[in-house]
Amino acid sequence: DAEITQSPRHKITETGRQVTLACHQTWNHNNMFWYRQDLGHGLRLIHYSYGVHDTNKGEVSDGYSVSRSNTEDLPLTLESAASSQTSVYFCASSEGTDYNEQFFGPGTRLTVL
């Protein structure tokens, strides 16, 4: 069965370190998204991609970067982790842009100390 996975599921890191969160989908979807979810806030879009070598900034992209070298993977990198980036991160994928049913990964809980 097709799926979307994230790793690690939990991560504790220190301020200033570089962190990469992995996202892998086997749906063969063109569109992939990274969100963060914090208490009292809705999901906030960090970066998204509509295909290989395509990346776009979302609402809260500062301090994050992504790259898309193949269809299956969209890793999210925190260049220099900050305590404000402590959050739950969800990766999602979807088939098209006009009917946006997104399939979400299980999430990564990141703590920056």
Next chain:
Amino acid sequence: GQNIDQPTEMTATEGAIVQINCTYQTSGFNGLFWYQQHAGEAPTFLSYNVLDGLEEKGRFSSFLSRSKGYSYLLLKELQMKDSASYLCATLDSNYQSIWGAGTKLIIKP
């Protein structure tokens, strides 16, 4: 600015009906969807509305009024497993999704 409002928390009784409202103001509109999210889990898709009216899917129905910037999710014959957060989100003119903070639904026996 872009904004989505939904109640923070609602309580209902097992077997009853509950309506969760969502109002939105976005730059352009390309549809509204509802997701369910159980605590500690990922959101899962429930419904998508792009035209005015009611869409029914089993015990769940979703309504949209584009002129009023308003939607609701109707849950019938509530079950304990329906205890979850319900997320309202819209697609703006650039097909970017804008999400509400979610409504936590508590089901009591």
